[in-house]
Amino acid sequence: MKRLIVMAVSLLVAGSLMAGEGKSCNKSAAKSVQLTGTVACKDGSSGEDCQRVFRVANSSTEYTICSESKAKLTAVTGSAVRISGKIVSCGDGQELMIEKAAKI
Numbered sequence: 001m002k003r004l005i006v007m008a009v010s011l012l013v014a015g016s017l018m019a020g021e022g023k024s025c026n027k028s029a030a031k032s033v034q035l036t037g038t039v040a041c042k043d044g045s046s047g048e049d050c051q052r053v054f055r056v057a058n059s060s061t062e063y064t065i066c067s068e069s070k071a072k073l074t075a076v077t078g079s080a081v082r083i084s085g086k087i088v089s090c091g092d093g094q095e096l097m098i099e100k101a102a103k104i
Contacts (some may be wrong), residue, residue: 011069023073025066025068025088025089025090025091026088026089026090027086027088027094027097029088029089030044030086030087030088030097031060031061031087032084032085032086033081033083033084033085033086033087033096034051034083034084035054035056035057035082035096036056036080036081036082036083036104037056037057037081037083038054038055038058038078038079038080038081039052039053039054039055039065039073039076039078039079039101040052040053040055040077040078041077042055042064049056049093051064051065052064052065052077053065054083054096054098057080063087063094063095063096064093064095064096065079065096065097065098066083066090066095066096066097066098067093068088068097069085069087069096069097069098069099070097070098070099070100071083071098071099071100071101072101073098073101076082076101076102076103077090078093079103080103081097081101081102081103081104082101082102082104083096083098083100083101083102084098084099085097085098085099085100086099
């Protein structure tokens with residue numbers, strides 16, 4: 001029984017050490033922006049838990065929206081919006097951290 005508990009604790013510790021921290025974003029080098037465009041689900045669905053992207057108006061530029069965004073985006077999804085926020089470097093590319101979003 002004692003061996004079983006020691007082995008379970010060892011596996012738990014090893015698993016948490018190997019899990020890592022996940023995606024990290026460099027917020028210190030963020031660039032403030034104000035953009036106009038639309039918020040949409042990346043895969044085209046309409047679910048609340050979809051990965052959202054911001055498509056800049058009159059451009060082919062598209063930003064993945066950071067999960068740490070402060071603005072509530074469910075009410076403005078699919079509508080033309082004006083956002084203010086920051087572009088941050090996350091992992092391989094850039095993400096948009098939205099602070100405010102308003103329909104226009």
